[in-house]
Amino acid sequence: MFECVINVSEGRDLDVIDELCDVSGSSLKDMHSDEFHNRSVFTLINEPVTLVNSVHALIATCYERLDLNTHEGVHPRFGVVDVVPFVALDDTQADDAVTLRDELARWLVDNYEVPVFLYGPLADHSIRSLPEVRKNAFLSLTPDMGPVTASNERGCVAVGARPILVAWNLWLDDVTREDAQLIVKAVRQSAVRSLAFQVGEQVQVSCNIINTDAVLPSQLYDQVTSLLNPPGRINRAELVGLIPTSLLEREDPSRWTELGLARDTTIETRVVNWNG
Numbered sequence: 001m002f003e004c005v006i007n008v009s010e011g012r013d014l015d016v017i018d019e020l021c022d023v024s025g026s027s028l029k030d031m032h033s034d035e036f037h038n039r040s041v042f043t044l045i046n047e048p049v050t051l052v053n054s055v056h057a058l059i060a061t062c063y064e065r066l067d068l069n070t071h072e073g074v075h076p077r078f079g080v081v082d083v084v085p086f087v088a089l090d091d092t093q094a095d096d097a098v099t100l101r102d103e104l105a106r107w108l109v110d111n112y113e114v115p116v117f118l119y120g121p122l123a124d125h126s127i128r129s130l131p132e133v134r135k136n137a138f139l140s141l142t143p144d145m146g147p148v149t150a151s152n153e154r155g156c157v158a159v160g161a162r163p164i165l166v167a168w169n170l171w172l173d174d175v176t177r178e179d180a181q182l183i184v185k186a187v188r189q190s191a192v193r194s195l196a197f198q199v200g201e202q203v204q205v206s207c208n209i210i211n212t213d214a215v216l217p218s219q220l221y222d223q224v225t226s227l228l229n230p231p232g233r234i235n236r237a238e239l240v241g242l243i244p245t246s247l248l249e250r251e252d253p254s255r256w257t258e259l260g261l262a263r264d265t266t267i268e269t270r271v272v273n274w275n276g
Contacts (some may be wrong), residue, residue, distance in 0.1 A: 002097060003087040003164075003267070004044045004055050005241055008062055009077045009155075011038045016065050023061045027054035029270040032240045036199040038073025039082075041167070043241045045089070045271055048100065055084070055104065063112055068155045074197045078137060079114070079155035083130065085162050089267065097161040105145050105159045115143035115150050120161035131193065133158045164267075166209040166247065167240035168217050168260070170224055175203045175232040183227050191215045202235060212247050217259045236260065242267045 004027075010016055011033040017040055021031055027050060030043035044054050059081050066080045084104065088097040098121055105116040117133045133141065142148060143156065150156040172180060180196035180203040188194045191211035197204045205224060209215050217237065225234060237260035245266045248256070256262055263269055 001045060001047055001089050001271070002051055002093070002100060003089055003242075004051060004100075005083075005085050005087065006042045006044065006055065006058055006081065007083040008040045008042065008058075008066070009038065009068060009071050009073070009080050009082050010062075010066050011035050011040050011073065019065065020058055020061055023057040024054050025050075025057070027051050029267075030242050034075075034199075036073065036197070036204075037075035038071060039075045039077070041240055043270075045267065048096070052100065052104070056107065059084075059108070060111075063154060067153050069152050074199065076134060077155070078134070078150070079157045080153075081114075081157050082155075083158045083160070085120070085130075085160035087162060087164055089164075091163075094161070094163075101159050101161040108157060108159070109146040112154065113147055114154050115147050115156035116145040117141065117156065117158045118144045118160065119158055130158060130160060130162075163210075164212070164244055166207075166212055166217065166243050168207050168209060168220070169238040169240065170205045170207070170221065171199070171235045171238065172203045172205065172224075172228070173231075173233050173235045175228065177203050179203075179229070179232070180205055183224055186227055187220055187223055189215070192220065212244075216247070216250060217261065218251055218255055221259060239265055242270055244268070 012035050017033055027044040027046040029045045033040040062081050068080050086097040086100045088094045108114055108116055117137055119128045119130050119133050121127055177198045184194045184196045191214040193208040195206045239260045245268045248261055248266055
């Protein structure tokens with residue numbers, strides 16, 4: 001069984017978002033939208049054949065319904081369908097996730113003629129990160145597949161194969177974006193990628209925990225708390241997508257609510273119980 005976490009540049013048009021959920025079918029296990037980022041994250045989990053059909057349907061609908069020309073939001077993006085990583089839920093199937101990635105990249109080029117940048121393990125045995133793609137696309141880095149220029153309407157897409165990560169945000173009150181940027185620099189490390197965003201009247205510290213063996217959400221929460229100057233405070237924590245049960249059970253249950261976590265936010269629970 002594999003996970004595919006599709007990041008789409010639309011987080012405000014509820015009718016379109018509902019349509020994207022519908023076409024994802026039984027593979028859809030979670031959907032998270034944010035109007036400030038103007039972005040939605042669709043977590044699809046299934047066996048390979050069904051998963052790929054769902055991914056194709058979701059992407060096709062995105063290209064039919066969305067136009068990057070009209071998009072604005074605080075989150076960086078370079079495509080209507082911005083990022084599409086495949087994740088092997090069984091570590092022994094990591095090579096199969098790479099195969100799914102490469103097959104989707106070819107499908108995107110054949111059907112939509114969009115430039116595709118790959119990340120994760122590459123043919124030369126190096127590993128390219130998503131931040132490398134964002135930083136270097138169309139500069140020092142040319143598309144791995146497809147045209148060398150992107151259309152204004154669809155943009156390009158990063159297609160990856162990666163381990164499980166945790167996307168997790170902290171919403172802060174009475175904190176300036178400048179102070180949040182200092183916090184981000186302090187918490188950023190090899191196991192954590194982090195950015196600061198102005199989101200309405202609040203500031204968000206957005207984290208990707210890419211090594212959950214090294215860092216837990218509670219450790220980041222406590223570190224950010226220690227860095228805040230009064231009256232700054234954490235308003236709430238927010239999980240984007242799902243987490244493995246093994247990570248949840250490493251956190252103190254008395255802190256789950258504070259951390260934005262719950263039994264229902266685990267991959268294992270959603271695979272069994274999710275009804276959309």
